[in-house]
Amino acid sequence: METREYMTIDGIPVALEGEKNLLELIRKAGIKLPxxxxxxxxxxxxxxxxxxxxxxxxxLDAACSTPPKAGTxxxxxxxxxxxxxxxxxxxxxxxxxxxxxxxxxxxxxxxxDLAMRFHIDGVRFPNTxxxxxTDDSSLCITRDxxxxxxxxxxxxxxxxxxxxxxxxxxxxxxxxxxSTAFDKSIAESPCVGCGQCAAVCPTGAIVVKDNTAKVWSAxxxxxxxxxxxxxxxVRVALGKEFIQDGENAVxxxxxxxxxxxxxEIYDTSTGADLTVLEEASELLSRLKKEESLPLFTSCxxxxxxxxxxxYPELLPNVSTCRSPMEMLASVIRVHNVPxxxxxxxxxxxxxxAKKFEAAREEFKTDGTSNVDYVITTIELVRMIKESGxxxxxxxxxxxxMPFGTMTGxxxxxxxxxxxxxxxxxxxxxxxxxxxxxxxxxxxxxxKKGVKETMISYGGKDIKIAIVSGLKNASDLxxxxxxxxxxxxxxxxxxPGGCVNGAGQPFASSDAKERRADGLYSSxxxxxxxxxxxxxxxxxxxxxxxxxxxHELLHVQYGKNDTxxxxxx
Amino acid sequence: xxxxxERIVDGKGEEGDxxxxxxxxxxxxxxxxxxxxxxAAFPVVSTIRSFREEYEAHIKEKxxxxxxxxxxxxxxxxxxxxxxCSKCARSCPVAAISGKIKEPYTIDxxxxxxxxxxxxxxxxxxxKEG
Numbered sequence: 001m002e003t004r005e006y007m008t009i010d011g012i013p014v015a016l017e018g019e020k021n022l023l024e025l026i027r028k029a030g031i032k033l034p035x036x037x038x039x040x041x042x043x044x045x046x047x048x049x050x051x052x053x054x055x056x057x058x059x060l061d062a063a064c065s066t067p068p069k070a071g072t073x074x075x076x077x078x079x080x081x082x083x084x085x086x087x088x089x090x091x092x093x094x095x096x097x098x099x100x101x102x103x104x105x106x107x108x109x110x111x112x113d114l115a116m117r118f119h120i121d122g123v124r125f126p127n128t129x130x131x132x133x134t135d136d137s138s139l140c141i142t143r144d145x146x147x148x149x150x151x152x153x154x155x156x157x158x159x160x161x162x163x164x165x166x167x168x169x170x171x172x173x174x175x176x177x178x179s180t181a182f183d184k185s186i187a188e189s190p191c192v193g194c195g196q197c198a199a200v201c202p203t204g205a206i207v208v209k210d211n212t213a214k215v216w217s218a219x220x221x222x223x224x225x226x227x228x229x230x231x232x233x234v235r236v237a238l239g240k241e242f243i244q245d246g247e248n249a250v251x252x253x254x255x256x257x258x259x260x261x262x263x264e265i266y267d268t269s270t271g272a273d274l275t276v277l278e279e280a281s282e283l284l285s286r287l288k289k290e291e292s293l294p295l296f297t298s299c300x301x302x303x304x305x306x307x308x309x310x311y312p313e314l315l316p317n318v319s320t321c322r323s324p325m326e327m328l329a330s331v332i333r334v335h336n337v338p339x340x341x342x343x344x345x346x347x348x349x350x351x352x353a354k355k356f357e358a359a360r361e362e363f364k365t366d367g368t369s370n371v372d373y374v375i376t377t378i379e380l381v382r383m384i385k386e387s388g389x390x391x392x393x394x395x396x397x398x399x400x401m402p403f404g405t406m407t408g409x410x411x412x413x414x415x416x417x418x419x420x421x422x423x424x425x426x427x428x429x430x431x432x433x434x435x436x437x438x439x440x441x442x443x444x445x446x447k448k449g450v451k452e453t454m455i456s457y458g459g460k461d462i463k464i465a466i467v468s469g470l471k472n473a474s475d476l477x478x479x480x481x482x483x484x485x486x487x488x489x490x491x492x493x494x495p496g497g498c499v500n501g502a503g504q505p506f507a508s509s510d511a512k513e514r515r516a517d518g519l520y521s522s523x524x525x526x527x528x529x530x531x532x533x534x535x536x537x538x539x540x541x542x543x544x545x546x547x548x549x550h551e552l553l554h555v556q557y558g559k560n561d562t563x564x565x566x567x568x
Numbered sequence: 569x570x571x572x573x574e575r576i577v578d579g580k581g582e583e584g585d586x587x588x589x590x591x592x593x594x595x596x597x598x599x600x601x602x603x604x605x606x607x608a609a610f611p612v613v614s615t616i617r618s619f620r621e622e623y624e625a626h627i628k629e630k631x632x633x634x635x636x637x638x639x640x641x642x643x644x645x646x647x648x649x650x651x652x653c654s655k656c657a658r659s660c661p662v663a664a665i666s667g668k669i670k671e672p673y674t675i676d677x678x679x680x681x682x683x684x685x686x687x688x689x690x691x692x693x694x695x696k697e698g
């Protein structure tokens with residue numbers, strides 16, 4: 001009989017079930033051990049020293065970097081440990097900007113949380129650090145080194161998961177900072193704007209750039225017509241203050257936006273449907289001509305940036321389709337041309353890199369961007385709070401026509417594998433329910449960073465890879481360069497796809513999974529499963545888009561390749 | 569820690585600084601990531617253990633018993649030993665020493681930069697620091 005192995009934590013036996021480290025075991029035992037620098041998906045760094053535990057000999061170990069050992073005993077809450085944790089917090093606070101009330105991450109800050117939890121009622125050390133300048137050169141993120149606690153989460157995220165390497169530690173000892181190479185601004189660094197650094201930052205040292213003030217002033221101007229589009233991933237991730245993660249709240253979001261004064265509210269899923277049709281026909285034509293394969297998706301702006309900066313030779317393989325946001329925006333722009341009022345178009349996105357995409361030269365009509373302002377889900381939540389609306393009491397409303405119809409194929413764009421699944425639904429000959437099921441079980445779904453599948457089309461096998469996280473993307477590109485053959489590659493910069501974008505409110509990894517599940521359940525609830533079934537799309541092709549498909553829905557990246565432009 | 573120590577030798581030490589140093593040293597020794605870090609605070613702990621009264625003199629009396637903290641040091645002329653030869657006044661780079669020949673000289677401590685140049689020039693050993 002197999003015997004289970006145990007460890008004693010604070011006097012209670014806890015079974016070992018292959019936990020990587022003590023910290024996971026302790027958390028499994030229901031003890032919220034404090035940490036700053038531990039993220040299960042990143043490498044172990046052991047810098048913050050908050051997770052120290054006392055072993056049976058009185059020695060101290062950092063729980064994150066100690067493997068569990070059967071038969072041993074540890075304590076997580078002793079007088080000594082509490083004293084050390086308080087001192088560490090006090091020291092972190094000593095050099096930290098303590099203007100909490102005006103911080104973007106006020107009430108959403110680990111340092112603030114832990115300072116409250118451990119009753120830090122005063123800091124005995126003077127703040128001797130010089131106040132460094134805030135770097136707001138990037139369109140996507142703002143860095144304030146004064147709030148940095150040097151946990152290194154952003155550095156590891158940027159290097160290990162995203163393989164971008166825009167930031168790293170510089171200098172030593174008390175002079176240590178997080179810096180770009182040669183201390184240049186973020187805009188001049190290899191940053192692609194994915195914002196994952198901001199998503200892991202425990203304090204407000206890296207935050208998403210805020211555009212809410214600009215949106216409010218457009219809303220307040222009665223001469224301006226303000227239209228808005230809501231991305232698929234936004235509806236399932238308003239954060240636990242408003243909804244449970246995974247619950248589809250698009251109706252309530254629409255109601256809130258309407259109360260705030262947006263004139264017309266559209267659904268980016270419609271844009272996604274356009275993308276599916278264009279991308280599917282692009283794939284088929286490339287397969288026919290057998291050129292520029294594999295076809296890489298182009299929906300993710302951080303991936304496009306990454307490709308431009310690191311693999312410019314692959315740009316011909318990147319789909320010429322605009323992203324759903326930009327497709328819908330250019331259609332809306334044309335649709336609104338005969339308007340007497342000034343028109344401002346806002347996009348609510350789960351993504352920080354979209355802010356950069358919106359400002360790209362390629363997506364301007366007569367010098368103005370098709371999307372005037374991109375706000376992230378975090379900013380939407382901020383605006384709803386600011387407006388005083390009680391979200392739970394809002395009655396769900398429908399989006400406006402003509403760009404408010406959604407199909408299941410459009411909505412699943414927000415999860416990694418969603419684009420592929422939607423394209424497969426489009427090109428698959430089997431239009432039956434069983435055919436849909438076969439596609440969803442073919443390996444396109446799931447949270448894995450690299451997924452592969454093969455389907456047959458017209459007697460030929462199409463080999464597909466789906467990657468999320470830019471490190472996975474560059475590994476795949478290297479494999480392709482060494483001879484691996486693929487026909488279609490979907491790349492999403494954020495691990496797990498747009499639902500886990502940096503513009504989304506902070507969530508635990510379980511909650512993140514529920515967000516993707518929420519999109520799939522919206523797909524199940526939707527009567528229209530395939531993009532070509534969207535009635536609006538058909539009428540667009542016969543009307544507004546006639547003869548303009550290429551001009552409005554496609555883009556050639558790499559043409560305006562000036563160095564200044566490529567800076568995010 | 570360095571900042572607290574510098575504060576103490578500058579004469580700006582506060583009541584409680586010694587305990588704060590010990591607490592810091594204990595935290596650092598217990599929780600530091602690297603072995604070097606764990607031992608980095610030891611010199612401070614052992615000096616407090618062996619010379620606690622010197623720390624207290626710095627903080628409470630703003631005095632350096634060993635005479636090595638420049639900011640806490642005063643140089644004075646023993647009026648009984650000084651013969652008024654003026655050698656010290658001539659060696660002073662900031663003209664802080666004044667007096668009449670054959671009468672005891674005095675040092676203006678506001679002007680004095682505690683360079684100690686005068687000490688070596690006095691043939692009678694009348695100039696002392698501390």
